[in-house]
Amino acid sequence: MPTKEGSMMMTRADGRKNEDIRPITVRAGVLHRANGSALFSLGRTTAIAAVYGPRPLHPKHLQIPNKALLQTVYSMTPFSTTERVRPGPSRRSQEITKVVREALEPAVYVEEFPKATIDVYMDILQADAGTRTAAINAASVALADAGIPMRDLVCAVAVGKIDGQYTVDLAGKEEELTECDLPVAIMPRTGKVTLLQMDGDITTEDVVKIIKLARQACGKIYEMQKQALRDRWLPEAKAMEEAKG
Amino acid sequence: MILQDNFIHNLAAKGLRMDKRKLDEFRPIVVETGVIAKAEGSARVKIGNTEVIVGVKLDVGTPFPDKPSEGVLITNAEFSPIASPLFEKGPPREEAIELARVVDRGIRESKAIETAKLCIAEKEKVWMVFVDIHILNHFGNLIDASAMAAIAALLTAKMPEYDGEKVNYEKHSGKLPVKCKPVAVTMAKIGERIVVDASLEEEQVMAARLTATTKDDGNVCALQKGGTSSLTLEDIESMLALSKEKGKEIRKLL
Numbered sequence: 001m002p003t004k005e006g007s008m009m010m011t012r013a014d015g016r017k018n019e020d021i022r023p024i025t026v027r028a029g030v031l032h033r034a035n036g037s038a039l040f041s042l043g044r045t046t047a048i049a050a051v052y053g054p055r056p057l058h059p060k061h062l063q064i065p066n067k068a069l070l071q072t073v074y075s076m077t078p079f080s081t082t083e084r085v086r087p088g089p090s091r092r093s094q095e096i097t098k099v100v101r102e103a104l105e106p107a108v109y110v111e112e113f114p115k116a117t118i119d120v121y122m123d124i125l126q127a128d129a130g131t132r133t134a135a136i137n138a139a140s141v142a143l144a145d146a147g148i149p150m151r152d153l154v155c156a157v158a159v160g161k162i163d164g165q166y167t168v169d170l171a172g173k174e175e176e177l178t179e180c181d182l183p184v185a186i187m188p189r190t191g192k193v194t195l196l197q198m199d200g201d202i203t204t205e206d207v208v209k210i211i212k213l214a215r216q217a218c219g220k221i222y223e224m225q226k227q228a229l230r231d232r233w234l235p236e237a238k239a240m241e242e243a244k245g
Numbered sequence: 246m247i248l249q250d251n252f253i254h255n256l257a258a259k260g261l262r263m264d265k266r267k268l269d270e271f272r273p274i275v276v277e278t279g280v281i282a283k284a285e286g287s288a289r290v291k292i293g294n295t296e297v298i299v300g301v302k303l304d305v306g307t308p309f310p311d312k313p314s315e316g317v318l319i320t321n322a323e324f325s326p327i328a329s330p331l332f333e334k335g336p337p338r339e340e341a342i343e344l345a346r347v348v349d350r351g352i353r354e355s356k357a358i359e360t361a362k363l364c365i366a367e368k369e370k371v372w373m374v375f376v377d378i379h380i381l382n383h384f385g386n387l388i389d390a391s392a393m394a395a396i397a398a399l400l401t402a403k404m405p406e407y408d409g410e411k412v413n414y415e416k417h418s419g420k421l422p423v424k425c426k427p428v429a430v431t432m433a434k435i436g437e438r439i440v441v442d443a444s445l446e447e448e449q450v451m452a453a454r455l456t457a458t459t460k461d462d463g464n465v466c467a468l469q470k471g472g473t474s475s476l477t478l479e480d481i482e483s484m485l486a487l488s489k490e491k492g493k494e495i496r497k498l499l
Contacts, residue, residue, distance in 0.1 A: 091342050091345075091346065092346075094339055094342045095339075095342055095343050095346050097339070098339045098340075098342075098343055098471075099343075099469075099470070099471070102453075102470070102471055102472060102473055105473040105474075106453075106473065106474050106475040182468070187475065190475075190477075191477070191478065192475035192476065192477055193470065193475055193476045193477070193478065193481060194470075194475045194476075195470060196455065196468055196469075196470035196476070196481065197468055197469055197470065198465065198467060198468035198469075199350050199353070199354045199466070199467055200354055200465075200466065201354055201355065201356075201460070201464050201465075201466050202464060202465060203463070203464055203465070204463070204464075204465055204485040204486065204489060206465075207465055207468070207481070207485060208478070208481070208482055208485070211478060211481065212478070
């Protein structure tokens with residue numbers, strides 16, 4: 001943890017303290033054809049996720065006898081960055097698709113739906129660092145919005161180290177300045193880590209400290225995610241109760 | 246399948262493995278360099294029956310606009326059907342892409358290749374270093390074998406001569422500048438236990454894995470979690486310590 005003095009001294013380009021994340025918006029049920037959906041934005045990074053299923057899986061040989069297949073697609077819209085992103089899968093997006101799926105699956109009771117598929121599509125509408133973590137945050141709310149049984153939501157944030165200070169939720173130019181970029185996803189109830197990647201050059205002690213910091217930062221994201229689900233479903237639940245009389 | 250799953254779990258819980266290794270023991274490692282005469286650098290690595298070949302090719306190309314005076318590293322992995330009945334022909338799939346990107350990250354982030362020395366003319370011409378990973382036998386732990394073969398091949402790579410117009414691959418002018426040895430160690434969580442160098446059977450039943458690439462000074466330069474389950478902070482701490490220790494052992498073979 002940076003000291004109070006340290007964090008006061010080191011104000012970041014956008015005025016945040018080292019441990020601060022950017023302003024968050026989360027909304028559940030933003031799309032109408034999907035079974036579940038969510039919008040998640042962190043500063044200028046915006047991800048939208050749609051969930052279909054559990055639904056039958058074809059071709060049949062892909063079916064898993066004792067659990068559902070969780071399928072994900074992460075993609076960036078062409079207009080999401082300064083330089084246009086070429087449509088279609090890139091090597092980067094295919095890797096992210098894989099790690100994001102492995103970040104979400106620990107939270108989903110896939111064993112409840114043998115042979116079925118649960119499909120999660122995540123589109124990055126606007127990118128300003130932290131798109132894979134935004135995609136995870138959106139997708140976990142979308143899965144819950146679809147009514148899929150889950151052990152917990154998944155919350156994710158990236159932490160870096162700039163001028164010797166741990167810096168939570170890298171944005172803009174910070175991605176170029178940082179000594180490391182460490183996206184982490186956790187299930188807040190148990191603190192278990194479901195996504196962990198890093199590029200950089202730091203000590204093993206740094207890694208552990210950074211994971212702890214990421215856990216703290218995820219607390220706020222978790223509350224916002226839960227609130228989004230309450231906002232989406234509480235009025236409906238209440239209306240149903242009233243109708244019952 | 247389920248029988249084998251239980252068997253491996255029960256063994257691991259007792260600190261045992263199917264092939265009688267200790268939980269923190271690699272299969273025998275063999276590193277052989279200079280296996281492809283036509284490549285500027287090459288290596289074949291065997292970890293037990295897993296076998297990987299890496300060829301390094303050099304060519305002259307244009308630098309990336311944001312790094313106008315640095316050489317370019319391009320890493321690719323081919324999961325050829327010769328290596329496993331489950332590999333199919335066609336463009337690289339998720340696993341091959343992930344493997345190549347994890348190996349790439351280890352080399353890139355450790356700054357093993359001194360890319361500044363690979364500039365020929367700023368903004369115009371730099372050396373491009375192509376690291377091509379080719380799997381020959383898939384018996385588990387492809388990431389560690391590939392990373393090992395990649396750095397071994399880079400360490401032996403020679404610079405072809407360049408006269409300003411053509412690359413002369415017949416003549417060489419010194420070695421590719423490589424200054425450190427990043428080593429990837431992948432650890433799998435089976436039940437509550439952590440094993441290194443998972444075999445194919447162990448990979449099929451593992452809950453999650455973590456690849457940690459360490460440098461000569463013990464720092465970490467790349468991490469990648471995989472698998473459908475989660476890791477606790479305690480798991481990660483012991484994995485990091487293990488990767489440092491095993492990294493040191495493996496580095497001696499390079």
